[in-house]
Amino acid sequence: MFRLALRTLRPRKGGFLATFVAAFLGAVIVSACGGLMETGIRADAPPQRLAAAPIVVAGQQEIELPKRDPADDDPKTESVLLPERVRLDPALADRIRATPGVAAVVGDVTVPVVTPGGPAAGHGWNSAVLTPYSLIAGHAPGPGEVVVAGLPAQPGEMIRLAAHGTTGWYRVAGIAGATQPEVFFTEADAGRLAGGQVDDFGVFTTESPETVVARLNLGPGVVALTGDDRGRAEFPQAEAAGEDLVVLAAVSGGLSVLVALFVVASTLALATQQRRRELALLRAIGTTPRQLRRMVLGEAVTIGLLAMAAAVALGPMLGRRLFGRLTNAGVVPEVVRFHQGWLPMTVAAGVTVLAVLVAALVAARRVSRIRPTEALAEASVERRWLTPVRFVLAALCFGGGTALGIVTLAVMTGPVAASTAGPAVLLWAIGVAAISPGVTKLVAALLHGPVRVFGGVTGWLAVANTRATATRVSGAVTPIVLAVGIATGNIYLQTTQQAVSQHSFTEDLRADAVVAAPAGASPELLRRVQQAPGVAAASEYTTSTVFVTVPFDDSQDDDGHPALGLTTESAARTTSATVTTGSLGALTGDTVALPDTVAAELRRGVGDPVTLRLGDGHEVTVRVVALVAQRAGFEALLFPAGLLAAHTTARLAPQVLVRAAPGVDRARLAASLTAATAGEPVTVGDREALLAAHAAGDEIGAWVNYLMLGMIIGYTVISVVNTLVMATARRRREFGLQRLGGFTRTQVLRMAGVEGGVIATIGILLGTVVSAGAIVPFCLVATGSPLPIGPAAVYLTVIAIAAVLALGASVVPAWVATRARPVTAVALDE
Template sequence: MFSLALRTLRFRTGGFIAAFVAAFLGAVIVSACAGLMETGIRSAAPPHRLAWAPAVVAGQQDFELRKNSEKPKTQSVALPERVRLDRSLAETIRATPGVSTVVGEVSFPVSLGKKPLVAHGWESARLPGPAPRADEVVLPAASGVSVGSTVDIAVQGSMRQYRVAQISDRPDAFFADNVADQLSGHPGKVDYFGVVTDNPAALHLGSGVSVLTGDERGLAEFPEAQASGGRLIPLSGVAGGLSISVAVFVIASTLMLSVRQRQRELALLRAIGTTPRQLRRMVLGEALVIGVLATAAAAALGPVFGRWLFEQFTSGGFISPAVQFHQGWIPMIIAAGATLLAVGISALVAGFRVGRIRPTEALAEASVPRGWLTPLRLIVALLCFGGGTALGIVTLAVMTGPIAASTAGPAVMLWAVGVAMISPGVTKLTAILLQGPMRLFSGVTGWLAITNTRNAATRVAGAVTPIMLAVGIATANIYLQTTTTAASAQAFAEDLRADAVVAGPTGVSPEAIDRIRHAEGVAAVSPYIASRAFITAPFDENQTKKGYPALGLTDGSTNAATVVRGNLVDLTGDTVALPDTAEVSRSVGESVTLRLGDGSDRTLRIVAIVHQRAGAEQLLLPADLLAGHTTSGLARQVLVRAAPGVDQARLTRSLTAATAGLPVSVGDRSTLAAANAKNDETGAWVNYLLVGMIVGYTVISVVNTLVMATSRRRREFGLQRLGGFTRGQVLRMAASEGGLIAAIGIVAGTVVSAGAIVPFCLVATGRVLPEGPVSVYLVIIATAIVLALTAAVLPAWVATRTRPVTAVATGE
């Protein structure tokens, strides 16, 4: 039967091309997502400044966090701040056999005018010439200054003057080593050590220290690269899983339509004695031939598309540019396996109906399709509807805040599968309901379109399903994102109790904070320091792998948290305020142990229990305590509340005058809101890109399916024209069918998206309808209508170009 399958494909080029396109595009997308996942797993970041060092010694940027209180299982958790090492560790490294050179490295931000730079100590520069003196600096040629000139450089929130000692071809600035040690904000500490050794394996430096070689060395230079990998893995996994699900939909609908169009041929084979098993083998053989050819063609394009996606992520700021894209042979194997599995399952489903009927019923079944609701369809539909309903209940009863969106993706697919299982019935029912309006506006051609749809509901459902899927996925994912963004912006605005923000690119110094505090019209001042922390003892059942956001404050009046017990006035020294959702069996006056962002463990006394917005719980710590455990060491923003009766303009003028001469800027509360919105926009842009990719694939399948379905009706169109229909009437009938298919798909897709959107919106905003412009939905609807009409009318126009007698004679 496999050889027969090869021969039949030669005479079924339309169905072959349609199935090939569906499988090919599915394999390309899955291959690209698998390549992104491999890139995230590897997190390869080739070194730049440390290319000369065979090994790099750095602080361990992750730790093991307990997963539950009853079992000793742990999970690896990334630390958000740079883990620094004591400079004295250099002596231990030098004592290791085979080590010839050890260079400590520090990095910190500075600004030359409005140009931000990264500064280092001279020892790590490895440039010719004498080292700069204490009052000197080496600047890049792009800075536009000359040797011997004096420049003002902003560093650690203050302006300082330095003489330009040299001009280098490097993009960074360099200070004397002892000066850099002080300016870094962490005296006596280094970011990492570059080590020249002929035996990196001999470096055994104890716990908390990592020895990096190869492309891993870049992780010390660019610690954000490891976090990028952590973001890329789940993103590519979700996108890949959704792509596979959509591919199964698309390929199955294409193959089932192709098999349905060959019903007469397959019925004749059954009537002359072909067994059901042989028929299934033939259909499966044809599908596997298509799948093999499609995956072979996708092997070349998959990595190219994956690299393009990766470049979009890096240019959009979602992934660090230091991460290197890597796609080996494993992603292609995954893509081939997933595509062939999707093709195989689709072929088995498509051939099941043909193989099940008796030979005496085969020809009748081919001419007049009978029942479509098999027990398997009914069971799958009920299971999917039950699963979608269950996820909605879980969202409403358990989820809080943005995490509620985590159930939306699976819910969309469950509702989509459920509707697809009963789509012939939905198609027929909708056609019955629309027959009145269709006859009213379209006359006889509309009546004929309704009749065709009712009598060939199974065939039409094959075209409805991709439209339903495209509308459902696009509507759900876009409005989930717009609602999430709007809810985040609203919550941020409600939590922010400040009238002005003072910000500095290199930090806001204690001198600046003191000036701000004594400025006219100021009622409260608090540095704004954001990080993350983990409660390590006692065990917190509510803590996730990401820990808690940690916020550093000096004045609780700038935060919207409601004190349940204790007092935020006592938030000084080694203290902490816990959210009331933390399950640590501790109260005010008792202690908890936190692991802060740089890996340091601190035992802190609880001074308050606070109630915060659901889904946005955070730990409140003294600003000076938290600042010392962040990468920068200083607050980048300071929140200011105005005294009663002081308006925004007056406050801004007062703060500008108070901070004159300092490298800071004064803005209103919208400054922080804009920064928060920018972070949300980055994540939203990535989601839109991936959703667009998947919806684009689905849209292509819509056109693919409709073109195939319409072009095979040449004989039917010829008979209609011989019966008295004009060519224009046939085309209008095809347009009416296309519009009807679009309407059914839009209604079904809207229902599918509502199954995910409504529970999420009730949790996130308390409303049924999502946030976001209605124009988005109108564009989705318009696109579906245009695609359906175009894909229905153009093939019909081509099919009716021949004479009716010729069309009847050459049609199936």
């Protein structure tokens, strides 16, 4: 049967190519997502500035959080990444130095520096050996001196630098060879600017690094890294970006697999449906149902293997291109290297063959029920469409979609509701597609009157064809349902999320101006802003993430809780959080103001203690001084700015929020703040600058989703054209008979156009229903309205593209199919 399968593919090039294209594109996309996932898992960022040190000792950027209540008999923990750099005690150098095989230990720090030429990274000159850097002019720095690299300065010049909230003049002692802007202070100055802590230690050895690492006694929370793993100390953000990339690739890859499975199944089913008379003839001459199944499976395996082989080269190319787009957008650090080994390709190959096999099994099961007498039938039409498999699949998908909708409405709050609303799109799409022959007949019957009025005889015939061949037509409708449903649902989920996030941020922001301090907002800068004319209140503003450890927080995931750091005396006037109990005036020292929803989950009130891990992993027990009401889904814990900022990577608040006094307009306020901060490396912006910065952050995340979504939608769009071309091109004999019966070629083309319009209409209607199954529950939770927030042009563009593709893919193949004389077309073997 396998040899017969190979022979049957040659005269059936149309169906073969259509299934091949669907399987090939699916394999390419799954392979590309696999490459992105492998890259995220590896998070490979080789060391650059620390490359000369065989061993790098750094703080562990992961902590273990309880996943179950520690009081349970079977407590479990999970590892979570810390968002801020974990720093080390300089005294650890002595312990490392005492280890046999250690030749030298060099402490390393990095501090943000603002120079006349822009931002730069500041280090101690003692750490230059870790790269190593070498002087190309001048000498090593002394007290009050610096060595610069990548800056327009010469030895002997005085340069004004700002770092860690301080500003001072330094003499340029030398120039180092480096391409990136960097400033090297004396070891003492660098240590002072770094707050007396060390980012990491570079360790030079007299023995193999592995041998020395085995001897090191570093204690908890400290790791020794060798090889490319040393880059994790230099670029701690790479690991977090890798986790995000894994999630993105997993979601996109999973969606791609399901779409590919469905598209391949739809295409293969349509190709098999067009051969019913041929297969019935084989049954009539003695071929058993088992042999027919083997033949169909053989054809499918052949197509799958060929598609897999063709996708081997293009999958990594697409993956690398997508990765390049992500790095250019700043989603993934440029230091992370793209990896795609044999495993993603193996998975993509397995998924491709499996998808084709599953589709073939479904088609083969239907083939085995073909009766030999169907070979004598004039029309190769499948009469029975509601099979047990279709019924069970539709029931499961509709049940799953309904369950996700109920969970979204009853359990979820805020933007997190998209995590259950999003998958519902695909469930509803699969459910609708499973019963699409019946729905196609129903919608076609409803369209019969309008189409007959506007389309005349050709319209009537188009609708009659659609109703008579509903199973075949549904194969063309399904990709349109997927394209319209996935595109409309996911795009409007994203636009609504963005709008809700921006609205929440706008509501919470009561500042009229912001002073941005890239080198950190010092107490002196805050004092000058507070004393500026026209200022009613000014507060430091810093953000981070915290993790609750005691009491056990069942609602906490590995993203922790958002945290805001504010100045005590101005907290109530620069945030819109409504205090329900307690006072923000008591927000000093080790204290916290909890959102009332979080307080209810933790069963904590004013005066109760809560133990937290701050952004750098430091554990602190704070006292609850206030409960605040915030917008659901956007809650944040409020801390004193000094407590929260000290445990961030910058260690100082990067911004100061300013509230204008009554009667002071924004222009006057901006002028007053500019005068008050003259000479400081800060910028003064209005409220709109903060809103624009927040919107820009949301747009990056949206752009990533659109990028991956666009790839999947592009696949479904190609499948739409692919399926419709195959369905129409196989109707040469039918078109020839119509022309022999009196139809002109123009009337046949008009009928094909009307059929394309009917297919587009059915697909758009069903796709809209599918998208509504996800959009409505989410919007009810997020906005209280069933309608999404976003431009109507999005939906109009989606349905316009669907309509144009359906019409074009119906009329063009019909035009090609009717070029031959009617008698010749009828004589051709169907």
